[in-house]
Amino acid sequence: MYERAHPASTPRFPPLAAAQFIPAVPFPAPCSLTTASMLYSQKGMATPPVKTAPGPNPQQGFVYLPLIAGWLFPGAGHFLLRKWGRGALLAASIIGMFAMGLAMKGKIYTGAQDILDMLGFVGDLGTGLLFFLSRVFSLGADQVQVTTGDYGTKFIVVAGLLNVIAAVDAHNLRTGRKPQ
């Protein structure tokens, strides 16, 4: 009925969208009504205006800070972004895994004699400060002497790799690549 009254002067909207427009001019509209004189309200539109989520501007500050902090201490990158729950869970998981590895007499790689040792050393380095603290206080075993020590060595290496994943996740949150 609305389009029939003004077939040439009104825009052609889909029926659902046209029904949701609320003209400012009360019905019945005069026959001389044109497009320019129609004022539309956005109330109840099918596509509401896009609102940007509040949060830190991805372009401000040092974007690699959560990455470095997350590597140095598990969960610290998420703490910097005020993701307290996620950071606490990540810290508990990674530190718990590292501590269980030490408790099982796992080996801390100190150097790179061959390729496997080199890979293990890189994995251990992923734990950040935990690796350096364990070296300073001589934690862990130099040689695997018990059966569980082999499990413990893997726990320590995987804890480092998981910490790298967590630090990269904090970096992605900081840059906006991953929605917060």
Added chain:
Amino acid sequence: MIHTSHFTAVVFFALFASTVFGITQRETPRRMFRYGVYCFTLFVSSAIVISWVMFLIAR
């Protein structure tokens, strides 16, 4: 020093790893939890299945 069985070590490993996977690989808390449970189940169940396969091969 703790002495754990292989299965206990697998359960702890799966718990820690699936927690990190869930948080880092999904975006909403509900999907994080579901993905973490999914990873944990796959870790433990695959360890059990592979253990039985090795047991049957060794016989």
